[in-house]
Amino acid sequence: MELRLASSARSYTNYGLVACVALSLSLIQVTWAQVPGSPTLHIESTGNVVDLSWTAVSDADGYVLYYADYPDVAELGSVDLGATLAVSGELPPGSAYYVGVQAYNGEGVGMFSNVDYFSLPSTLEPSPGDLCSADPQDARFAWPLPGQNGRDWTISNYVDLTPGTGISDYASAHGVPGKAYDGHNGVDIAIPTFREQDRGVGIYAIQGGVVVDVKQSFPDRATSCQSNDWNVVTVRHADGTLVYYGHMKSQSAAVEEGQTVVKGDLLGQVGSSGCSTAPHLHLELRSPGNEVIDPFRDQLWCDAPAYEFPLSVFTGVLLEAPANQYANAIKDPPPDVKSVPLGASLVPILHSANGAAFDSVGLKLLRPDGSTQVDTSFTLPASGRHGVWIFNTGTLNQSGIWTVHYLANSVTQYLLQVEVVEE
Numbered sequence: 426m427e428l429r430l431a432s433s434a435r436s437y438t439n440y441g442l443v444a445c446v447a448l449s450l451s452l453i454q455v456t457w458a459q460v461p462g463s464p465t466l467h468i469e470s471t472g473n474v475v476d477l478s479w480t481a482v483s484d485a486d487g488y489v490l491y492y493a494d495y496p497d498v499a500e501l502g503s504v505d506l507g508a509t510l511a512v513s514g515e516l517p518p519g520s521a522y523y524v525g526v527q528a529y530n531g532e533g534v535g536m537f538s539n540v541d542y543f544s545l546p547s548t549l550e551p552s553p554g555d556l557c558s559a560d561p562q563d564a565r566f567a568w569p570l571p572g573q574n575g576r577d578w579t580i581s582n583y584v585d586l587t588p589g590t591g592i593s594d595y596a597s598a599h600g601v602p603g604k605a606y607d608g609h610n611g612v613d614i615a616i617p618t619f620r621e622q623d624r625g626v627g628i629y630a631i632q633g634g635v636v637v638d639v640k641q642s643f644p645d646r647a648t649s650c651q652s653n654d655w656n657v658v659t660v661r662h663a664d665g666t667l668v669y670y671g672h673m674k675s676q677s678a679a680v681e682e683g684q685t686v687v688k689g690d691l692l693g694q695v696g697s698s699g700c701s702t703a704p705h706l707h708l709e710l711r712s713p714g715n716e717v718i719d720p721f722r723d724q725l726w727c728d729a730p731a732y733e734f735p736l737s738v739f740t741g742v743l744l745e746a747p748a749n750q751y752a753n754a755i756k757d758p759p760p761d762v763k764s765v766p767l768g769a770s771l772v773p774i775l776h777s778a779n780g781a782a783f784d785s786v787g788l789k790l791l792r793p794d795g796s797t798q799v800d801t802s803f804t805l806p807a808s809g810r811h812g813v814w815i816f817n818t819g820t821l822n823q824s825g826i827w828t829v830h831y832l833a834n835s836v837t838q839y840l841l842q843v844e845v846v847e848e
């Protein structure tokens with residue numbers, strides 16, 4: 426068997442370069458084993474109480490719940506729950522676990538459900554940033570996207586503060602290029618792929634004001650800058666500042682022109698309309714005199730995301746080779762492959778967020794018997810933003826369930842499984 430992994434990974438930042446690994450393999454019809462299918466897992470948490478539920482799978486006799494520490498998967502634990510379809514429990518503050526469910530019957534064990542995680546607050550007291558964000562009287566700004574830096578969103582570009590030619594941002598040292606592009610007048614906040622855009626990622630008002638413009642009829646799946654027609658909600662603050670929430674998803678506006686909003690109100694959803702290469706929010710602030718305002722330089726956030734943030738796996742994608750059979754495997758991937766014939770190859774794609782020079786992203790592929798087929802990593806050459814890494818798995822020559830680990834600094838942060846089926 427021949428593995429050429431080191432030479433087959435490509436990376437790029439901010440979609441500057443798209444490179445796919447192409448492996449020649451024709452699609453072969455898939456046959457399913459007689460084991461049960463995979464359930465869909467749903468997690469909800471309120472305070473310290475976690476509720477897990479999953480969909481019933483036909484032919485299943487029971488379900489096994491697997492759990493492992495988040496984000497560092499040290500050891501996998503499991504509990505057989507019989508025919509139960511939901512569990513609920515109160516856990517200590519700060520508990521964080523990956524969870525996944527497998528169905529079983531007399532024929533064997535099915536594939537994992539989606540593997541998800543929960544992370545309970547380490548204390549039930551809100552942080553000062555949360556208090557500021559929730560207080561409409563507080564003049565500081567709340568963050569416009571939900572979730573966590575590096576998992577749900579990442580900052581791909583700051584405001585370029587160098588007049589004319591040249592790039593710098595609020596934090597870049599003199600002579601060092603900033604995380605921006607020349608002439609960028611806003612803050613770009615990226616989500617991983619179009620999958621997340623399709624699911625719907627809300628955009629929330631950073632401060633109260635009056636909605637002065639709503640555009641939402643333009644196409645929202647741009648992957649290059651071919652049109653300036655973007656969907657946007659524009660809010661004017663009491664001090665006259667105009668805030669543009671740009672590139673929104675088509676028909677996603679949650680407000681109307683003339684409407685008054687308060688901090689935290691839903692305005693619309695993240696999209697890729699207008700001059701946009703991938704789904705993201707372009708947040709631009711202008712003074713009444715039309716001067717660009719940089720909310721980072723001017724310290725306008727309640728709880729500004731740190732400029733340097735630990736590397737993480739933004740998301741993982743798993744496709745059957747060759748990648749070039751898909752229209753846009755990186756930005757707009759189809760659903761992850763769940764089953765491939767014996768002898769197929771895979772194309773795992775890792776989206777990374779943040780990180781610094783000498784951090785590493787990696788991939789581990791384990792065979793059904795637990796042995797290792799792939800264990801490889803790549804070092805970031807410089808401070809990262811949104812990066813994409815494409816791997817090559819070689820031929821999958823053992824039937825059963827294979828497990829793909831997506832790693833950040835050697836720690837599994839994302840897991841996917843695929844069943845290899847003998848014809």
Ligand SMILES: [Zn+2]
Pocket residue numbers: 582609611612613706707708
């Ligand atoms: Zn932008």
